[in-house]
Amino acid sequence: MTTITEVTSGSESLSADWCVKIHQVMVRARALEECLIRMSKAGGAYFWIGGPGEEAFNACLGLQVKKGRGPAYDFLHLHYRNSATMLAMGMPMVDAVRQAAMTRTDPHSMGRNFVGHYSWRDWNVIPVSSVVEVQYAMAPGTALVQKRLGGDGITIVVGGDAGTAEGDFATCLIWSTRPGNELPVLMIVMNNGWGISTTTRSQLRLQSIADRGEAFGIPGETLDGNDPIVSWHAIQRAMQWCREKRRPFLLEPHVSRLYGHSSSSGAKRVATEPDCLAMFEQKLLDSSILTHDWIGEIRAEARQEAQRASEQALSEPSPTSEDVPRHTYAPSSVDAVYPDDYTGLPE
Amino acid sequence: MATLVQAVRMALHYGETFLGVTDILGEDVGPPLGGVFTATQGLVTAWNTPLDERGIVGVAMGIAYAGGRPVAELQFCDYGFNTMDLLKVAGNQRWAAGGTYELPLVVMTPSGSGIRGSLYHSHSFESWASRLAGWKIVMPSNALDAYGLMLSAIIDPNPVLVLLPKALLRVQGERLIPGEPNDQELLKRLIDAPVGDRSNWQPRWPDVNEYLVPIGLANLAREGTDATVVSYGRTLPLCVQAADLLRDSEGLSFDVIDLRSIFPYDWKAITHSVTRTGRVLFVNEDTEVTNFGEHLYRRIVEEHFYDLLARPRILQGRHVPGIGLNQVYERNTVPQLPHIRQAMRSLAREEA
Numbered sequence: 001m002t003t004i005t006e007v008t009s010g011s012e013s014l015s016a017d018w019c020v021k022i023h024q025v026m027v028r029a030r031a032l033e034e035c036l037i038r039m040s041k042a043g044g045a046y047f048w049i050g051g052p053g054e055e056a057f058n059a060c061l062g063l064q065v066k067k068g069r070g071p072a073y074d075f076l077h078l079h080y081r082n083s084a085t086m087l088a089m090g091m092p093m094v095d096a097v098r099q100a101a102m103t104r105t106d107p108h109s110m111g112r113n114f115v116g117h118y119s120w121r122d123w124n125v126i127p128v129s130s131v132v133e134v135q136y137a138m139a140p141g142t143a144l145v146q147k148r149l150g151g152d153g154i155t156i157v158v159g160g161d162a163g164t165a166e167g168d169f170a171t172c173l174i175w176s177t178r179p180g181n182e183l184p185v186l187m188i189v190m191n192n193g194w195g196i197s198t199t200t201r202s203q204l205r206l207q208s209i210a211d212r213g214e215a216f217g218i219p220g221e222t223l224d225g226n227d228p229i230v231s232w233h234a235i236q237r238a239m240q241w242c243r244e245k246r247r248p249f250l251l252e253p254h255v256s257r258l259y260g261h262s263s264s265s266g267a268k269r270v271a272t273e274p275d276c277l278a279m280f281e282q283k284l285l286d287s288s289i290l291t292h293d294w295i296g297e298i299r300a301e302a303r304q305e306a307q308r309a310s311e312q313a314l315s316e317p318s319p320t321s322e323d324v325p326r327h328t329y330a331p332s333s334v335d336a337v338y339p340d341d342y343t344g345l346p347e
Numbered sequence: 348m349a350t351l352v353q354a355v356r357m358a359l360h361y362g363e364t365f366l367g368v369t370d371i372l373g374e375d376v377g378p379p380l381g382g383v384f385t386a387t388q389g390l391v392t393a394w395n396t397p398l399d400e401r402g403i404v405g406v407a408m409g410i411a412y413a414g415g416r417p418v419a420e421l422q423f424c425d426y427g428f429n430t431m432d433l434l435k436v437a438g439n440q441r442w443a444a445g446g447t448y449e450l451p452l453v454v455m456t457p458s459g460s461g462i463r464g465s466l467y468h469s470h471s472f473e474s475w476a477s478r479l480a481g482w483k484i485v486m487p488s489n490a491l492d493a494y495g496l497m498l499s500a501i502i503d504p505n506p507v508l509v510l511l512p513k514a515l516l517r518v519q520g521e522r523l524i525p526g527e528p529n530d531q532e533l534l535k536r537l538i539d540a541p542v543g544d545r546s547n548w549q550p551r552w553p554d555v556n557e558y559l560v561p562i563g564l565a566n567l568a569r570e571g572t573d574a575t576v577v578s579y580g581r582t583l584p585l586c587v588q589a590a591d592l593l594r595d596s597e598g599l600s601f602d603v604i605d606l607r608s609i610f611p612y613d614w615k616a617i618t619h620s621v622t623r624t625g626r627v628l629f630v631n632e633d634t635e636v637t638n639f640g641e642h643l644y645r646r647i648v649e650e651h652f653y654d655l656l657a658r659p660r661i662l663q664g665r666h667v668p669g670i671g672l673n674q675v676y677e678r679n680t681v682p683q684l685p686h687i688r689q690a691m692r693s694l695a696r697e698e699a
Contacts, residue, residue: 071413110445119444126412127444134436137401141409141417145369155409171402178397327446328481334499335483337563337611345646346563346614 007287009229016289018063022228023284024298025059026277029084031302032093033259035310036100036115040263044314045100048263050116051081053256054190056276057225060232061188062088064239065156067123071149075124075142077135077157080116081190082128085158089123094309103316104323111319133159133166136187140175143183143248152243154184161252162195164209176248177216184242187218187250190225192257196265213250225253226276349527349534352516354490355386355455355509356538357524357555358497359418363392365557366501370410372396373403373420381540383422384457384516388540389550400426404433404454408440411452418501421456423464424472424510431475437506438481449504455497458486459581459632460681461514466669468513469677471633473580473609476508477642483562484609486510488583490520492607495560503562510609512580526555565613567620571600573695574626574657577617577643579606582630582662582682589688599695609639614646621647625656628694629663632681636666656699662690 006013014022033050040048051058062085066074078085083096098106100115108119109127119127126138139157146153157172176183189209193200206212210220219241223234231253238249256273260266284290290298328342329335337346349357362368371393373382378395381388396403400421407419421427427434440450460469476484483505487493493511500507519531528534537551568583569590578586583605590601602620606612621627627647629640640661647659664681671677 075409075413107445107447109443112445113443117443119447121444121447127440127448129436131432131436134405134433137405137433138409138412139405140402141406141411141415142413143409144406145410145413145415168401168405171399171405174397174399175402175406327444328442329483330441330449330504332503332505332562334502334559334561335563335611336561336613337608346611 004287004289007229007283007289009227009283012229012233014229014232018232019284019289021063022059022232023280023290025063025084025088026055026228026280027298028093028302028305029055029059029087030277031299031306032083032087032096035306036097037259037263037267039100039310040267044310045115047114048100048267049080049114049261051083053192053258053273053276054081054225055084056228056280057190057231057253057255058082058084059088060228060235061085061156064235065089066153069122069124071142071146072151072153073124074153075126075146075155077126077139077155078118078128079132079135079158079160079190080114080128080130082118082158083116086118091120093305094312097309097313098316101313102318103313104319105316110323110327132163133168135159136168136172139172139185140183143176143185147183147246154186154239154242156186156188158188158190160195161189161191161193161200161209162198162203164189164212165203173212173216173218177218182247184246185248186238186242187248189250189252191252191254194257194261196261208252210250210252218248218250220250220252222252222254225255226274226279228276228280348520348522348531349490349524350517350519351487351490351493351511352384352386353534353538354494354520354524355497355511356388356390357527357552358494359387359390360552361498361555361557362418362501363390366498367416368392368418368501369415370394370417371420372407372417374398374422376420379545382420385539387420389538400430401433404430404437407452407454408433408437408450411450412448416451416501418453418455421454423468424456424458425467425470427456427472434479434482438479441505442481450506451504452506453500453509454506455509455511457513457516458510459512459514460670460677461512461581463672463674463677464513464670465672469670471664473510473631474633474637474639476510477610477639481506483507483611484510485562485607486512486580486609487607488512488515488580488605491522491524491558492560492566494524495558496607498557499559499562507562510580514581515584524555525558526553528553560607563608563611563613565607565616566605567602567616568605569601569603571602572624573599573601574628574691575602575604575620575624576628576630576691577604577606578630579609580631582632582687585682585684585687586630588684589691592688593692593695597692599692601691601695612643617643618651621651622654625654625699626694628660628690630682630687632664634666635663638663657694657697660690660694662686
């Protein structure tokens, strides 16, 4: 019997080891998201928004990030569908659930922000905003410091297709290509074809959003973001371009939105869109990399992990009323009223 | 004595030399112009940006996140309204992240009327800004305070908005900045870029020293007993002038408080004075619906109602869509000296 060491997709292939790793992240991310959806329906969380359907691309992204704190490492300006990226980087599942459960222990926002609105200083993950596209206005700033520093740290900014209609997307194109001041920004437009209930096709005449980079000399690539092997290589190429050339790149993965926009639209499974996880599993089965039993075990483990995370998070304390103003201000030696933090109106 | 705008420039020079300022960015702030009001002439970290206020604020945030210390200029506060949600985001980042991040960001912008600026160069911004929780907002009324507040804004590890009163930018101070030469002509030769070709010009910075005006600390510009006047920015010198006139003509005396910080404001200074005089007038030029001064007014009524000898007053800009170019509009839209003098007189004269 021949041992399969590579899995192929079109003209590209990836080692079996990486495929197994990617698959595991995808399964865990799906289990996490489905757990969060259940929580939102059962009352343990008020709201759900996330990335089922984006796991293939997002897992590959997280596994290739140069992870660390400060401008020598990659900065991540994510959107609210990046759970798989965070899990791939090593975030414990329970930390995502803590945010959904609004606990005081939520390390991303202390129970303040919606689920999926990650923030992780040790990995340069900038707080995610529900106001789409503002991250594109900030991204050239972190990239500017990285370019100045030297090294190979890059800025990764992720948004959706609908959000590219905002001016902040143009801001990113313009500021990352100022002549003589090009910046290492990897722009990623996750194209799921939707903005809540409005189709992209009804609003954007462009066939390819990646084409918008052309006028600015930004190379771009449109790809099947549901295919992890294609995604892996596209990300690798784009990152290499940004790291080495210190210039921007624009990636447009086409992905699915498997549970609608959020819990506000019902968070029901959409059967008509391709499921990247199911397709990848079939490929791994066809390649004899995984067996049905093995997949079953991985899924069961992921579900158990999510269940444990949910039980743990739901047992943890809520913020207190004293927490309301906490962490408004950083301590300041020049503030006569709030030397340590905000404490209510000036007295 | 330096003008207010020269003081800002020297503060930024001090900031980039000694306080770690890495970027002074905005429209036309770099060479050759050095800012439409000359606030950034000759600074080594000043650079010109695209004409994109949202980009300026967003990029400054990114620089701060990555460990830089940016000072961003919005050319006029009137151009800053499309940045409002980014300013809101900047103010909430530390809070939203449960305290894990700091955002050491300074945004400076000329604010208010007084330069015949018409609809789009006369707006005030402090009432809008006062609703941006997480920010600190300061507004100097003289050169020395502008210097000291700018240095504090740079040192403070939180977002600080420095509102510069347009009408006072070219007004000379009455007190020397530490290290400033006591010769305005000499200072001009040292740090003002020449008109015309300035490609070979380099500033010769005076050896200015650290001088901090703490954020949240008011200044008692005049001391008196008959009433309290609380103001800042363009209207502050007018309040001082009115106090001097009423002292000389009618023997009335006023505490005139220069708030200097819009938020956090110096509530102690206000309440100390009002409990002593029992009378208070708030003066600013932002529009009256809804005005930051109304917040102070509300607290006075709620917390000091029984200390008052007369109803409190507030003098503010009229709720109209803009300030018209013909000076009839401006003079009758935002408080002028006669309005302030009359309001102060009426307050002090009202029978208890």
